[in-house]
Amino acid sequence: MRFVLAAGTTRTAQIDGISAAGAAPDLMAHTPSADVEIVEYGRPVRAPIVPVSPSGCPTPAVITRAVREQLDFELTVIDAGLIRPTSTPTVSVGARGGEDVRETEPVPRAREIYEEARRFGAALPDDSVMIGETIPGGTTTALGVLTALDEDITVSSSLPDNPLRLKRNVVSEALAASDLSRGDAAGDPVFAVNSMGDPVLATVAGFTVGALESGTDVTLAGGTQMLAAAALVRHAGIDDPLGLATTSFVANDETVTLTRACDRLDLDLEVTDPEFNENDHVSMQRYVEGEGKEGVGMGGALALADRAAVDMDSLRDNVVEVYDRLHGDADGP
Amino acid sequence: MRFVLAAGTTRTAQIDGISAAGAAPDLMAHTPSADVEIVEYGRPVRAPIVPVSPSGCPTPAVITRAVREQLDFELTVIDAGLIRPTSTPTVSVGARGGEDVRETEPVPRAREIYEEARRFGAALPDDSVMIGETIPGGTTTALGVLTALDEDITVSSSLPDNPLRLKRNVVSEALAASDLSRGDAAGDPVFAVNSMGDPVLATVAGFTVGALESGTDVTLAGGTQMLAAAALVRHAGIDDPLGLATTSFVANDETVTLTRACDRLDLDLEVTDPEFNENDHVSMQRYVEGEGKEGVGMGGALALADRAAVDMDSLRDNVVEVYDRLHGDADGP
Numbered sequence: 001m002r003f004v005l006a007a008g009t010t011r012t013a014q015i016d017g018i019s020a021a022g023a024a025p026d027l028m029a030h031t032p033s034a035d036v037e038i039v040e041y042g043r044p045v046r047a048p049i050v051p052v053s054p055s056g057c058p059t060p061a062v063i064t065r066a067v068r069e070q071l072d073f074e075l076t077v078i079d080a081g082l083i084r085p086t087s088t089p090t091v092s093v094g095a096r097g098g099e100d101v102r103e104t105e106p107v108p109r110a111r112e113i114y115e116e117a118r119r120f121g122a123a124l125p126d127d128s129v130m131i132g133e134t135i136p137g138g139t140t141t142a143l144g145v146l147t148a149l150d151e152d153i154t155v156s157s158s159l160p161d162n163p164l165r166l167k168r169n170v171v172s173e174a175l176a177a178s179d180l181s182r183g184d185a186a187g188d189p190v191f192a193v194n195s196m197g198d199p200v201l202a203t204v205a206g207f208t209v210g211a212l213e214s215g216t217d218v219t220l221a222g223g224t225q226m227l228a229a230a231a232l233v234r235h236a237g238i239d240d241p242l243g244l245a246t247t248s249f250v251a252n253d254e255t256v257t258l259t260r261a262c263d264r265l266d267l268d269l270e271v272t273d274p275e276f277n278e279n280d281h282v283s284m285q286r287y288v289e290g291e292g293k294e295g296v297g298m299g300g301a302l303a304l305a306d307r308a309a310v311d312m313d314s315l316r317d318n319v320v321e322v323y324d325r326l327h328g329d330a331d332g333p
Numbered sequence: 334m335r336f337v338l339a340a341g342t343t344r345t346a347q348i349d350g351i352s353a354a355g356a357a358p359d360l361m362a363h364t365p366s367a368d369v370e371i372v373e374y375g376r377p378v379r380a381p382i383v384p385v386s387p388s389g390c391p392t393p394a395v396i397t398r399a400v401r402e403q404l405d406f407e408l409t410v411i412d413a414g415l416i417r418p419t420s421t422p423t424v425s426v427g428a429r430g431g432e433d434v435r436e437t438e439p440v441p442r443a444r445e446i447y448e449e450a451r452r453f454g455a456a457l458p459d460d461s462v463m464i465g466e467t468i469p470g471g472t473t474t475a476l477g478v479l480t481a482l483d484e485d486i487t488v489s490s491s492l493p494d495n496p497l498r499l500k501r502n503v504v505s506e507a508l509a510a511s512d513l514s515r516g517d518a519a520g521d522p523v524f525a526v527n528s529m530g531d532p533v534l535a536t537v538a539g540f541t542v543g544a545l546e547s548g549t550d551v552t553l554a555g556g557t558q559m560l561a562a563a564a565l566v567r568h569a570g571i572d573d574p575l576g577l578a579t580t581s582f583v584a585n586d587e588t589v590t591l592t593r594a595c596d597r598l599d600l601d602l603e604v605t606d607p608e609f610n611e612n613d614h615v616s617m618q619r620y621v622e623g624e625g626k627e628g629v630g631m632g633g634a635l636a637l638a639d640r641a642a643v644d645m646d647s648l649r650d651n652v653v654e655v656y657d658r659l660h661g662d663a664d665g666p
Contacts, residue, residue, distance in 0.1 A: 041457070041458050042458060043458055045453075045456045045457060045458070046452070046453070046456060072405070076422055077422055078422075085425075087424055087453055087456060087457075088422070088424070089409055089410055089411075089421070089422030089423050089424045090422050090423065090424075091420055091421070091422045091423075092418075119379070120378075120379070120420055123378045123379060123420060124374070124378060124420075125374050125375060125376060125378070
């Protein structure tokens with residue numbers, strides 16, 4: 001099992017109120033670079049910040065790292081449009097940072113990224129892979145892509161109160177800017193990403209298509225952004241079995257109808273509950289209160305822990321350890 | 334323990350008769366990209382070749398990979414001037430492919446690469462690291478650097494008959510092209526690399542200096558190129574303990590006076606003999622005959638195997654397995 005993370009950016013995250021993936025808008029550009037350092041090394045190395053939400057909810061990278069310290073899975077990070085330096089080794093697929101979805105072409109290189117990622121996914125020697133994402137603002141571009149494909153699926157949020165009305169307004173503006181109506185990109189995933197998406201969606205969709213075409217099992221590790229990626233794969237005409245592993249926080253999000261979406265997209269759904277309500281540490285309480293929910297492959301990592309029968313008590317202890325290390329209360333790994 | 338590989342290129346490798354790190358000169362540019370794929374994935378993924386010498390000696394990446402399949406060490410690859418695509422995730426230090434050492438400035442970005450690698454080495458959270466290299470033509474640039482520093486150390490060769498006279502002629506031409514005499518770069522490692530080296534040496538030297546400065550133990554994994562890297566570190570004024578882990582093939586190379594060089598540079602020498610004479614498989618016989626010798630961190634990987642008390646019999650079986658997989662006689666990992 002190889003665990004792949006597509007890390008990138010979209011200027012859509014700069015829209016006020018869209019994302020909680022950073023303590024302040026100007027720090028958000030560092031979030032994906034820091035996230036992949038936390039999963040790779042256990043703490044930021046070159047990134048100047050530890051990503052937290054404005055209210056102090058720690059990045060889900062903490063949970064994915066905690067699982068990695070228990071299971072030591074192979075990690076491969078794809079540069080899907082990072083705009084700040086990272087010390088984590090990355091595979092290039094030719095991506096650059098995504099523009100605001102309200103531009104005509106937020107991902108002008110969508111075709112190139114998709115094809116490069118597809119070749120990479122097809123060439124990997126593994127029998128099975130998981131792929132997750134880290135991109136602030138990604139649920140809004142996911143909604144954009146789902147709308148362009150005419151998939152009636154709503155998206156989740158890293159905020160406790162999902163700003164769905166704001167996202168829908170942004171998507172309406174984005175459609176208008178690209179001179180599109182709902183459904184105009186149905187059956188054309190690259191066009192959908194090019195005009196309404198972000199470089200991470202181009203990467204995850206291309207990678208998944210390539211991996212499936214070469215006979216590799218794929219599990220999408222994440223929430224509603226991964227539903228958008230799955231929709232892109234289905235609109236590419238790929239009918240192979242495909243899994244989605246996410247957290248109970250997404251499954252319990254009442255703004256999302258997860259099982260219906262998985263039925264519609266023919267996805268094998270795997271929901272893992274890390275039972276964060278069993279621990280009142282700050283690293284977990286915000287999740288219990290509905291913040292964070294997913295990202296950085298958290299749901300997939302938890303599924304791996306569950307499959308390997310890792311004790312959730314000990315995993316929660318590890319989450320506290322990683323968190324305290326990040327916040328200076330403990331020594332490095 | 335983190336195992337780091339600096340992978341790059343120098344046009345010096347194109348000089349006829351200089352390097353055995355490829356079946357033909359035009360394939361040599363792919364060698365480092367393929368090497369790091371073999372260590373990362375067990376076989377080339379994006380690189381179109383399996384590196385072998387003109388006589389069929391397999392790349393030492395095969396041995397390093399065989400050790401990794403036994404020990405599963407953490408691998409971090411630095412792009413130290415690759416000029417062909419690779420699917421292995423890499424850390425960027427701003428390197429580009431090196432020019433022919435007979436140019437005035439074969440590594441014009443030496444300062445930037447050295448400083449970036451130094452920051453990376455200093456920031457890593459590990460207690461101890463090993464660093465190895467893959468760069469065809471690298472022993473010639475190593476001789477160039479050693480000469481510029483006035484270190485009286487000869488270099489080894491991936492060829493069974495070391496073309497030392499040719500290398501010395503190239504180095505003489507290189508000195509003249511840079512308007513230098515022997516020793517003119519003593520005490521100035523960046524200048525030595527800039528005018529007589531390659532981007533891998535800039536990377537390894539900078540990384541090692543940064544790691545040592547931050548209190549991390551460093552073992553240089555390789556042969557005479559790593560002696561040149563060690564000389565650069567010493568000429569940077571760093572006196573910390575520093576290890577060199579290499580193979581018995583380098584230690585037994587009569588053109589090299591390894592122990593004297595290690596004394597002079599104050600290096601803790603660790604020589605590991607993989608006892609390839611115990612096996613007549615093609616993957617090992619060329620080494621017994623004096624080809625290959627080192628590279629892709631082979632000596633360091635063997636030292637890790639030895640320290641972990643890996644049985645050399647089983648390691649040799651694994652070498653055969655990796656080799657056969659690369660050459661289509663077995664299934665993937």
